[in-house]
Amino acid sequence: MQGRRARQLGIQALLAAALLAALWWLLAVTSANMAERGIRSGFDFLTEPAGFAIGESLLAFESTDSALWALAAGLANTLRVALPAIAASTLLGTLIGLGRLSPNLLLRGLCAAYVETLRNLPLLLQLLAWYFVVTDLLPLGSRALQLAPHVFLSKSGLAMPWLGGESGLLDLPLRGEMNIVGGATLTPEFLALFLGLSLYTAAYVAETVRAGIQAVPRGQSEAALALGLTRVQLFRLVLLPQALRSIVPPLTNQHLSLTKNASLAVAIGYPDLVSVANTTLNQTGRAAECIALIMAVYLILSLITAWLSAWLERRSGRWAERS
Amino acid sequence: MKTFPIAALMFLFCLAPAHAGKTLDQVRQRAQLVCGVSTGVIGFSSADSQGRWNGLDADVCRAIAAAVLNDPAKVKYVPRNAQQRCTALQSGEGDLLSRNTTWTLTRDASLGLHFTAVTYYDGQGFLVPKKLKITSAKQLKNAEICVQSGTTTEKNLGDWFKAQGIKVKPVVFEKFEASIKAFFSGRCQAYTTDASALAFIRSKEAPKPDDYIVLPELISKEPLGPVVRRGDDEWFAIVKWGIFALIEAEEYGITQANVEQMKSGTDPAILRLLGSAEDSGKLLGLERDWAARAIKAVGNYGEMFQRNVGSASPLQLPRGLNALWSKGGLMYAPPVR
């Protein structure tokens, strides 16, 4: 028994070593080839001024800030759209998933139609459609619609009061010469990306939720109803605790896909990590480095998600045992 | 993920080592010149409804194919968007990139590329809707400006407005189509790129060209020219002198129509250029009539200009900086001698 474990460990160590060696070889050959072709490499560009501006940024950014800070602003923008979209898609997806199990035929049909349509249209197409619908429909910046005092809607986005600004207290959006100036703005790029990602991912979440609930043996529902539990009680006490266990892992997978899909932002002009990294790549010419950075960031996001998922799974397991 | 094509191209670095001095042989062996062009910028490189590539940049490809292969039609045009172009050439894709690409220090000195010569002196400008009543770029305070990524345009925008102390918001698109579509839908108050391309965008892409104007400021220098990979000096020389020959032809009054006659003229400089006297071709590894073939294929530089972007084209761009040095412009070719 012990010998077998040792052998297995040995094989794994060997594999890992081989993988590392292969990686090292690839890196060495690539950098040698690049040097031979007169292509400069290295990560020194990260501390130099970025030189370009970013249209909207959660972090304060100016073109004189470093490229590293530009990438950080890009990552912050990715998270700024991904996290709310994760919340929205989970909520909407759960409702639709439950709708697909509803005894009401019309509701069931509508939810099924939603899932089929949204899942079968390429996401990029949906994003472009949302984006151009949003920008086409809204009024020009110079003729912005006033929804409430200091809340404006136009092709420049949804502008609203925010903390800070020149007075240091409240930054109020005002009509400028050609668009709305000041306040915080949810741009059409952000809105289209948020909407597109949420609606698309909700379809997958719905399927995950439905499958999870259907995986609980039917007999349990029948038994619970026979015992006199109400439908709500059945759901809360019997179905949900068990279903969660099979829902959580694929659900976190969906959340991760959503985060990765957020990189389609470049198509509709939202400055996410990939968009900013692309610009940096083009201004500095450090293609290999920028791509490696993007991959590293997404890898780290994946690992964090996987770890969160495992943690949630353990917790939902415990919850199920308690109830 | 959107970066995948670039990542895939990068992967080629691992496999293909650089091969010096072989491009000419490869082009001959293949009997085809592979030329990177844009995805569609009228006047420079764009495919018509029959799939024929036209424009100043496409004509450079033709001229080089004529000089090297004696047939201007033996070109394979590969469309590249702004972002892919340099990485593609770097990693060994194509013999030449002839695609409104600005000569800058970073590109010339760190990408493993060489700029050959300038075929169009341009500058970055702004296109704005007339109804905004803006007459100068300095009035673009707080404006949203649509721009395509992977261009020098993005950085110039940052530089210039920083210098002016004016804040603007760039809205950056990866694809050219999306960027102009967003602008014409009213998302941005201005669109910025090379002034030559603005002329095309205004006349060909705008719903109503008269509703838009190009602002007078040019905020940068954009010398555009063909690019080759480093490590092949012979090929570098061929492309460079191929362009110089076209400029020199204009200076000597050699045209597509009269090139055959000129071959039996008396001016030694003309005879040298056309290969009727000394053999300039052998210095480049080409046949002696290399330049005559190129001129016959596309005309001299002035003819190329007029046909593609000048007075005989829809763009109607003035010669301006692109006139010959002897006529007040910057076009000056070292002597073919």
Ligand SMILES: N[C@@H](CCC(=O)N[C@@H](CS)C(=O)NCC(=O)O)C(=O)O
């Ligand atoms: N000259 C500038 C800009 C050239 C450029 O790429 N312009 C864009 C906008 S007009 C373009 O050609 N787009 C067409 C495409 O991506 O195929 C540069 O070299 O960066």
